[in-house]
Amino acid sequence: MRTLLQFTSRIAPVLYILLAFGIFFSIRSLFQAYNARRKAVFGLEREAARQQRRNSLGAIITFLVMAGAIYIIDDIVVPNLGETPEEPTPTPMVFVTQMPTGTPSLLLFPTITPTVGLPPAEEAELPSEPVDEVVDACAIIGSTITLPEPGQAVSGANVRVEGEANILNFSQYKFEINGPSTNGAWVVVGTYVTPVATNALLGVWDATSLLPGNYTFRLVVLAEDGSYPTPCEVPIVILKPDAAP
Numbered sequence: 001m002r003t004l005l006q007f008t009s010r011i012a013p014v015l016y017i018l019l020a021f022g023i024f025f026s027i028r029s030l031f032q033a034y035n036a037r038r039k040a041v042f043g044l045e046r047e048a049a050r051q052q053r054r055n056s057l058g059a060i061i062t063f064l065v066m067a068g069a070i071y072i073i074d075d076i077v078v079p080n081l082g083e084t085p086e087e088p089t090p091t092p093m094v095f096v097t098q099m100p101t102g103t104p105s106l107l108l109f110p111t112i113t114p115t116v117g118l119p120p121a122e123e124a125e126l127p128s129e130p131v132d133e134v135v136d137a138c139a140i141i142g143s144t145i146t147l148p149e150p151g152q153a154v155s156g157a158n159v160r161v162e163g164e165a166n167i168l169n170f171s172q173y174k175f176e177i178n179g180p181s182t183n184g185a186w187v188v189v190g191t192y193v194t195p196v197a198t199n200a201l202l203g204v205w206d207a208t209s210l211l212p213g214n215y216t217f218r219l220v221v222l223a224e225d226g227s228y229p230t231p232c233e234v235p236i237v238i239l240k241p242d243a244a245p
Contacts, residue, residue: 030056179215
């Protein structure tokens with residue numbers, strides 16, 4: 001129904017012209033019926049003139065009702081139709097403009113407190129150097145990418161990104177890319193201001209302006225104070241626009 005109403009609104013000028021022609025010819029037929037009835041000599045001729053007059057009046061009324069219906073659809077119904085969002089709309093960005101980088105949030109780990117009064121183990125060997133724990137940034141809850149997958153080839157103007165962007169004190173999230181076309185710098189290709197739940201559509205971005213090659217794509221989820229968790233980075237391959245990924 002929505003599609004039919006919008007189509008009627010788009011062709012309203014054409015419909016008005018057709019109805020105007022119909023009303024013109026109906027009025028012309030009405031005058032011809034009046035003239036024929038005035039000149040009629042026999043009863044059959046007068047009856048035919050009366051029937052023509054009734055048909056003309058009926059056509060004029062029908063065309064006027066149709067014109068009124070088109071006016072209501074074009075000027076009242078269609079302007080008040082609500083829009084249904086299908087996917088998050090990115091804020092327009094200039095490709096060469098680099099977004100300011102926020103302060104990374106530090107990942108806190110529990111501190112192990114030694115128990116007082118227990119003797120040390122005799123055979124335990126302490127490491128000579130502290131071992132740094134490796135953190136998988138793409139495993140951080142609230143800042144993950146599930147699509148594209150690592151090493152996936154992408155191309156075209158609508159590259160889909162799926163995952164999660166929903167941290168505490170959420171402010172916004174953005175897509176950044178680094179590769180042959182960016183001269184080693186992280187460049188923003190999309191910014192959004194609505195948090196997204198797990199494994200949902202984060203947005204789309206345009207890869208047609210980038211040179212083919214190996215790139216690193218990442219998701220940066222910002223908090224209200226400008227901080228953000230370690231971004232989830234995914235290596236991807238950008239193909240020529242006419243090549244299938």
